[in-house]
Amino acid sequence: MNQEKAFQNFIQAIQKRQRKEAFKSLALHLLLFLLISILTILVLERWVDTGLRISIQLKIATSLSVLLAILLVAFHWKSPGRFLREMDHRFGFQERLGTSYEYLKKESIFREKLVEDAVKSLRSVNPEDYFPKRSRYWLPGIFLLTVLVFSLLINSRQSADLKNLIGISGLNEKSSRENQQNWSDNPGIRRPQTETGRFRELSESLRDLRESGKSPREVKESIQSFLQSITVQQDQLKRKLREKLKEAGAFQQPEVGKEDDLLQYDDRLQEFIRKLKSSFKGEVPSELSENLEKLADLEDLKDYLDETLQKLDREPPQKEGGDDADNQPRKEDQELAIGQKRDNTDDSSPGGESEQKGEMSIEEKVALKSKGIRSDPGEAEQQPERKQHEDEHVSTLPGQTESEWDSRLPGLTGTPDGEITKLKGKTGDGEWYRSLIRSLVKTDPLSSEEKAYIREYRRDLESVLHREEIPVARREMIKRYFLSIGFSNIDEDN
Amino acid sequence: MKKEMESEQAVEIRESFASIYNEISKKVVGQEELVRQLFCCLLCEGHALIEGVPGLGKTLLVKSFSEALDLRYSRIQFTPDLMPADIIGTNMVREDETGGRRFEFFKGPIFGQVVLADEINRATPKTQSALLEAMQEKRVTVFGENHILQEPFMVLATQNPIEMEGTYPLPEAQVDRFLFKLIIRYPDHRQLLEILDKSTEAPSNLKPVVSGDLILGFRNMIRQVPVASYLKEYAIRLVEGTHPQGSSSPGMTAEYVRYGASPRGLQTLVMSARAMALLQGRFNVSYEDIRECAIPSLRHRIILNLKGEAEGINTDDIIKNIIGSTPENG
CATH class of the missing domain: 1.10.1420 (MutS, DNA mismatch repair protein; Chain A, domain 3)
Known part of the structure; x- marks a missing residue:
């Protein structure tokens, strides 16, 4: 009788534990499906325009996730009998538990022995192993998925909307505020992210x-x-x-x-x-x-x-390459060169001319800036443009000298002219965006035949333009068009 | 209190089998599975058809089995001219002390408790049917008078799978009455060596270790061994798998089987699984018990079609195929 009681207690315990496991499973599945849904939305966003607002897409995804998670948990819900049968199978109890459970309510001369046998079998196993352990890859998997979703979210065209919707707008305070403003002003319009998006x-x-x-x-x-x-x-x-x-x-x-x-x-x-x-x-x-x-x-x-x-x-000009205009030293560069020269000449005599004039080399400025010391407050007021340039320079290449900066602008080692440069753009943006990207591609030098053809085309166009009366509002546009297709380059080549 | 005694007796079954096997193994080498199946057959009130080529020790096994059980053993060698009366017995005129004459029934060999019907397929169907009636009814009728056979009663029929000329193969309906069809296979090298030693040395005498009464007690328990509903379902699915028209039958069944197992096959399957569970020292039937009993209890109930016969398909393979394709949780 005691054995029967023990067996019944065990059944109650597994029912309790099952409810707990079901809640855990529901939460995990819900999280997983939500992540997958957001991931799908983010990935699809790059290729397909669903025409639905992101909030609606998210609502649909959330509803589906909840439904799916509940269905899955319900599908995996086990009655005590089924659970015991699975235990029999897992531990090789040869249907002792399942049969005992069925015969608890039936009369049989073997019931007592059977239950005793079942309890003995149960005691031979560590209670921790009664429930199948969740795969240890679950949590790292969900973590990785979360990281993936967040990284995509940050790069997403609709990230502001998504972030606002799922309450993580604090990730990028500045852009989030801007986007929130845009969103509230124009909820139907998606604005690109200037720094974090495309x-x-x-x-x-x-x-x-x-x-x-x-x-x-x-x-x-x-x-x-x-x-x-x-x-x-x-x-x-x-x-x-x-x-x-x-x-x-x-x-x-x-x-x-x-x-x-x-x-x-x-x-x-x-x-x-x-x-x-x-x-x-x-x-x-x-x-x-x-x-x-x-x-x-x-x-x-x-x-x-x-x-x-x-x-x-x-930015400072490049020392090598480029045309003659680029090879001409700029005013700042000349001053810089003088400053360096002075520094070199005044090495032995501290407090030389440069010190007297309050001028410092770039390296010194960088060093002072890194220490949080201003090189010359007066200079900033007197020469705001130059100051801005230097600050820009410093912020671009912290801790680097002018010569290092020059070495960062090497003789050009990338794609040869005429080869298509693949630029990263979003395919989902359609042809208009791709055509913009293509305009960055440097074309082959034109052959003489092509130049002749373009010149002839230009003559024809000019005659048409002279004849026609062009609205003032369109003139700028037409001018830009001809500039963009390279008519001016033809003249320069000639 | 009675319940407790019965359940305690269940524990004895395993011990009884162990002692029977130990006794039999004094004369018979190996064949533990076969002995277990024979004992299972006895516990289930069934009969067994043993098939094997000559010289494998069928007769020796059956004789040793009966000796170890302390049951009366009789043997009938089936021949084409064997008559039913030779099996059942007959009324003979007998003169008493006063000079009066009256018929007296002389019991035939069927009145043994373990009856070996050797080469059963050599007798005519008429004779075979006389035996089979006795097997089924556990009694014989001679000149309108019923004679009850003593329990436990068990027929162990043998047949030779070769030398089919001049034989009368048992009709399917009659084969169905055997609980198990057991196959004796050739012993391996080690067993042959042991057989050689045992058969050429001084023969050992077996002593009975289990009484007939104890067997009767065991029989009462077998029917009460718990079988879970899902295991019954599994057994049903297995039997359904032998039906060529069944929707869940595997392809092999549909291709090679003409008739599948009858409900009697299902009954014997579950019954023998119950006995097998007790023999394993368990108080419940498991999937393993059902699978173990499936082949001996179903192999002679499956009738192959022409294609199956022509291609030499073995019914054991068909059953294995069914077991392989039937999930535990249907």
């Missing part, structure tokens, strides 16, 4: 371009050409957008404004979008929304490239 890839591409062995001038030309092509793309997009807006009757809405606003709205894009959204009562047609989004992206892209160009302008 432009990080673009910045990597630009860095690759710089490190590919091209001279600063060539790099600048590439970026300018890229900018020009962006402008052309932007103009085309604006035209298309204007047509669509007209079709949608946007300009008949009192809040939106006039058609011309669209062509001059670069600085007021957000304002325009806000007006448009309010006029459509928050629901912008998806096609318009997409085009506006692309336009906004292009604006950001332009800003980013402009910034890059400004940085390049502030």
Whole structure:
């Protein structure tokens, strides 16, 4: 009788433990499915535009995850009988437990012996082993998956939305605040991340371009050409957008404004979008929304490239390579050279001329800066431009000298001219983005036949342009177009 | 109290088998599995058909078995001219002390407790059916008078798989009455050496170690050995697997089997598994017991089709295939 009691206690214990395990399993599966869902959304986002807001996608994914986790736990839920049968199988008890459980409520001359036998079998096994141990790869697996999801999340185009939605906006305070602002202003519009999103890839591409062995001038030309092509793309997009807006009757809405606003709205894009959204009562047609989004992206892209160009302008010139203009020493460089020379000559006599004038070499400035000491407060006031340049220099290459910086701009070792440079871009952005990326590719030098053909084409175009009356608003666009396809280079070659 | 005694008696079954085997092994080398199956057959009130080529010790085994059990042994050598009366016995006119004559029944060899029906397939079907009726009913009827056979009663029939000329193979319906069909295989090298030693030295006499009454007591317990419902399901699935028309039958069954096992096959399978569990010292049936009993209890109940016969398919292979393809948790 005692054995029967012990067996019944065991059954109660396994029922209790099973409930506990089920909760654990539910939580783990839910976490796993959520991670997989977010991962899927993030990966799909790169290739497929589902047309659904990220919040809706997440809601669907969460619902599915919960449903799936519950189904899975329910599917794996075991009755005590089934659990005992599995134990029989696992420990080779030869169906002692399963049969004992069934015969607890049946009359049999063997019941007592049977239960005694079953309890004896149970005691032969360590109670810790009664329940199958969860695979030890579970937690590291979930951890790795979490890391993967977070790394993708940070790089995601929609990361701000996702981060806000899943409550991890504190990861990148600055960009998160900006994105939150954008989101609240324009919940239907996705804005790119300038530092952490696709432009990080673009910045990597630009860095690759710089490190590919091209001279600063060539790099600048590439970026300018890229900018020009962006402008052309932007103009085309604006035209298309204007047509669509007209079709949608946007300009008949009192809040939106006039058609011309669209062509001059670069600085007021957000304002325009806000007006448009309010006029459509928050629901912008998806096609318009997409085009506006692309336009906004292009604006950001332009800003980013402009910034890059400004940085390049502030960088010191390269000593070798490039054309004559690049070989001319700049004013700062001349001063730097003088400063170095003075330093060299004044090594033996501390407190020389340079010290008297308050001028220091770059190395000294770097050293002082690293110690948190300002080299010359007065100098910063007197020569703000130069100060800015030096700070920029220092922040770009902390702890490095001018000569080291020069060695960082080597003779160009990257892809030869004409070879397609693969730039990292998002395929999900469609043709418009790919075409922008392609504009960075340096083409082969034109043959004489091609040049002749282009010249003939140019003559024809010029005659057409002379005949036609071009609207003022379009002139800039046409000019940029011809610049972008390299008409000016033909002249230079000649 | 009675229950306790019975369950304690169950423990004795294993010990009894051990002592029987020890006794038999004085004369018979190896064949532990075969002895266990014979004992299982006896516990299940069944009969066994033993198949093996001549000279493998079938007769010796059966005789030793009966000696160790303290049961009356009789042997019938089946021949084509053997008549039913030669098996059952007959009424003969007998003169008493007063000079009066009356019929008196002279018991045939069937009135033994362990009956060896040697080369059963050599007798005519009429004679075979007389034996099989006695096996089934545990009694014989002569001139309208019933004669009960003494329990425990067990027939061990042998047949030779070769020399099929001039034989009368048992009809399927009659083969079905045997609980087990056992196959005696050739001994291995070590066993042959042992056989040589034992058979050429002075013969040892066996002493009975288990009484018939004890066997009857064991028989009562067998039916009460617990079998879980899922194990019964498993046994059913195995038997269903022998049916060529069954939806869950494996391909081999559908291809080579004409008729599968009958419900009697299922009954014997579960019954023998119960006995086997007790013989293993367990109080419950396991999957292993069912699998162990499946081949001897089903092999003679499966009838091959023409293709199976032509290709020389063995029913053992079919059963193994069924076991392999039937999951424990259906």
